[in-house]
Amino acid sequence: MPPSTTPDLPDAETQIGWYQRMRLLRRFEQNAVELVDEGDIIGIVHEYVGEEAIAVGACAALTEHDVITSTHRGHGHILAKGGDPARMYAELLGRETGYNKGRGGSMHIADLDLGIFGANGIVGAGAPMGLGAAHMFKLRGEPHVAVPFFGDGAMNQGVLLESFNLAVIMELPVIFVCENNGYAITTPIGEMTRGELFERAAAFGLAAEAVDGMDVRAVYRAAAAAVARARAGGGPSFLECRAYRYSLHNVAKGVPREDDRPAAEQADWRGRDAIERLAGELTEEGLWPDGARAEIDDEVDAEIEGAIGFARNSRRPDPDSVLDHMYAVTYPGLPAAGWE
Amino acid sequence: MARELTYIAALNEALHQSFAADPSVIMVGENIRGVKRSETAGLDGAFGADRVIDMPISEPAFTGFATGAALSGGRPIVEFQVSSLIFVAFDQLVNQAAKLPLMLGGQRHLPVTYLIMGAGAGGGRAGQHSDNPYPFLMHAGIKTVIPSTPKDAKGLMIAAIREDDPVALFAPAGLLRREGEVPEEPYATPLGEGVVRRAGDQITVVASGNLVRKAIEVAETVAADGISVEVWDPVSLLPLDKAGLAETVAKTGRLVVFDDSNRTCGFAAEVSSLVAERCFHDLKAPIKRITRADVTTPFSNPIEYASLPGRERLEAAVRALLA
Numbered sequence: 001m002p003p004s005t006t007p008d009l010p011d012a013e014t015q016i017g018w019y020q021r022m023r024l025l026r027r028f029e030q031n032a033v034e035l036v037d038e039g040d041i042i043g044i045v046h047e048y049v050g051e052e053a054i055a056v057g058a059c060a061a062l063t064e065h066d067v068i069t070s071t072h073r074g075h076g077h078i079l080a081k082g083g084d085p086a087r088m089y090a091e092l093l094g095r096e097t098g099y100n101k102g103r104g105g106s107m108h109i110a111d112l113d114l115g116i117f118g119a120n121g122i123v124g125a126g127a128p129m130g131l132g133a134a135h136m137f138k139l140r141g142e143p144h145v146a147v148p149f150f151g152d153g154a155m156n157q158g159v160l161l162e163s164f165n166l167a168v169i170m171e172l173p174v175i176f177v178c179e180n181n182g183y184a185i186t187t188p189i190g191e192m193t194r195g196e197l198f199e200r201a202a203a204f205g206l207a208a209e210a211v212d213g214m215d216v217r218a219v220y221r222a223a224a225a226a227v228a229r230a231r232a233g234g235g236p237s238f239l240e241c242r243a244y245r246y247s248l249h250n251v252a253k254g255v256p257r258e259d260d261r262p263a264a265e266q267a268d269w270r271g272r273d274a275i276e277r278l279a280g281e282l283t284e285e286g287l288w289p290d291g292a293r294a295e296i297d298d299e300v301d302a303e304i305e306g307a308i309g310f311a312r313n314s315r316r317p318d319p320d321s322v323l324d325h326m327y328a329v330t331y332p333g334l335p336a337a338g339w340e
Numbered sequence: 341m342a343r344e345l346t347y348i349a350a351l352n353e354a355l356h357q358s359f360a361a362d363p364s365v366i367m368v369g370e371n372i373r374g375v376k377r378s379e380t381a382g383l384d385g386a387f388g389a390d391r392v393i394d395m396p397i398s399e400p401a402f403t404g405f406a407t408g409a410a411l412s413g414g415r416p417i418v419e420f421q422v423s424s425l426i427f428v429a430f431d432q433l434v435n436q437a438a439k440l441p442l443m444l445g446g447q448r449h450l451p452v453t454y455l456i457m458g459a460g461a462g463g464g465r466a467g468q469h470s471d472n473p474y475p476f477l478m479h480a481g482i483k484t485v486i487p488s489t490p491k492d493a494k495g496l497m498i499a500a501i502r503e504d505d506p507v508a509l510f511a512p513a514g515l516l517r518r519e520g521e522v523p524e525e526p527y528a529t530p531l532g533e534g535v536v537r538r539a540g541d542q543i544t545v546v547a548s549g550n551l552v553r554k555a556i557e558v559a560e561t562v563a564a565d566g567i568s569v570e571v572w573d574p575v576s577l578l579p580l581d582k583a584g585l586a587e588t589v590a591k592t593g594r595l596v597v598f599d600d601s602n603r604t605c606g607f608a609a610e611v612s613s614l615v616a617e618r619c620f621h622d623l624k625a626p627i628k629r630i631t632r633a634d635v636t637t638p639f640s641n642p643i644e645y646a647s648l649p650g651r652e653r654l655e656a657a658v659r660a661l662l663a
Contacts, residue, residue, distance in 0.1 A: 101445035108443040128401045132408025162401035325446035328504035331532040331579035
């Protein structure tokens with residue numbers, strides 16, 4: 001069932017803002033990889049490069065009251081929902097000023113005040129939490145929605161399929177956003193899944209469609225229609241956004257980076273780059289003046305530089321705080337230390 | 341005369357009073373609406389299907405649903421009809437709910453209650469319906485309580501719902517129809533406080549849930565032979581009243597841990613090592629454990645019974661310690 005109406009695109013200023021956000025997502029990730037290589041980030045980082053149009057397009061249809069749940073590849077969702085790159089880098093660098101005070105790292109960054117329930121290290125696991133949030137909105141009579149993001153690999157995870165059913169029977173204001181980048185780590189989707197993903201979702205009773213995930217305008221239009229329907233009590237939807245990650249599944253210092261995916265395939269997707277596409281459209285349609293792009297790119301780089309500086313200058317958590325935040329309410333001996 | 345209720349009716353009263361007191365309380369589970377005689381009786385009629393929500397057979401999804409509701413200002417209760425069903429939802433319990441508060445750096449509290457009904461062996465229910473899996477949740481850091489009386493069932497249910505962290509309440513199968521005194525007004529029984537259920541001065545038996553009653557029966561039996569047993573009920577297993585445990589061991593100098601979970605890495609193992617570490621010089625004899633055997637609960641009655649911690653084995657252990 002396709003959306004009944006196709007929302008108009010917002011004004012030029014807003015679309016220029018999308019360009020800026022997408023550029024911010026990309027530069028954030030490219031710099032994060034450098035920080036991994038330089039040893040500033042300990043552990044692994046899953047780059048979102050190539051998929052920027054999905055997070056930016058979908059979150060453009062949301063307000064700060066709406067909730068998103070994210071994935072192991074979560075930086076893009078958080079930035080698109082309004083996350084602060086400085087506090088994000090601080091988290092990646094394990095600093096006390098990070099979103100999670102250095103307790104979560106790349107795979108768990110969250111900003112509950114912005115409705116960001118957090119990245120998640122377990123595939124598909126965030127989706128049911130979005131449903132719980134959506135139910136509380138409904139119970140309180142609030143017009144907000146929840147958007148679980150997940151990848152094509154999650155389409156074979158039981159809890160996600162359970163969540164499709166639950167959202168449908170409870171008529172929850174939820175928009176499931178499937179980022180189909182074609183691979184679960186290195187396994188092509190076709191080897192693990194038969195049929196179209198959006199058709200599988202439709203079989204659960206979700207209003208489901210597939211859109212070009214390399215086109216921020218297409219993602220926005222589909223998301224805005226689904227969000228409007230959900231806010232009006234029209235129930236849950238499913239958007240399959242087809243895109244490509246330019247990078248490997250993840251990066252860690254010292255781990256070889258050999259990409260076995262076909263070169264022609266990679267070149268083809270890179271040729272459809274979402275950022276270049278929107279920039280071209282804005283130019284072609286005369287929606288931004290000459291030189292605007294270079295100016296924005298400089299602004300983004302300056303913001304990134306400032307954010308990294310903030311993170312590097314922040315202190316690491318005190319070892320004495322190791323037991324903090326396990327519980328809201330502690331008791332004598334709880335949590336137990338491991339040495340007394 | 342004080343009012344008496346069954347254990348299950350005490351849970352029911354706690355739920356009704358908690359729903360009435362706080363509009364953010366909701367409940368999810370399987371077959372929780374439209375029931376006449378159970379812990380959820382009358383809840384949907386009184387508080388509506390939006391707060392008392394029947395769920396499909398999707399334990400992972402409804403457990404995660406509760407986590408999301410808790411992050412959004414709700415105070416959800418998740419009912420597991422059978423204790424072994426927690427294994428179906430383990431990712432959502434252990435990887436998500438238990439870990440989120442720390443991973444979020446304390447951004448939000450996670451007030452979720454897991455009500456685990458009919459815990460333990462109910463007789464002839466075989467391997468997948470007879471577990472008492474509290475050590476799994478305790479190992480994951482989930483606060484865990486096992487009320488042994490109707491009065492505590494009500495008080496701990498209310499306390500668990502009010503607590504700003506995930507709390508698992510195990511309601512033992514063997515206690516649900518038992519009656520006891522229950523005050524009518526709402527009250528919370530504090531977590532982390534053990535109770536001496538029977539005073540004695542020669543041996544401490546640590547017992548919880550369904551085993552408290554059995555330990556008291558054994559204590560009465562051996563009392564005829566002049567053996568004085570103190571029965572100490574931890575009530576709350578995590579947090580554990582370590583001071584109360586040390587106090588009773590200091591008083592008696594002998595300890596039997598009587599526990600209805602598996603032996604290896606079970607609750608009795610934890611209590612024994614705590615006492616060995618902290619009370620070594622108070623001990624007059626080695627610590628003994630009477631626990632489940634490390635086997636899947638068998639179906640047929642003689643072997644089911646033989647796999648569980650029973651009165652005879654406790655009595656033998658108590659007598660052996662003073663022989």
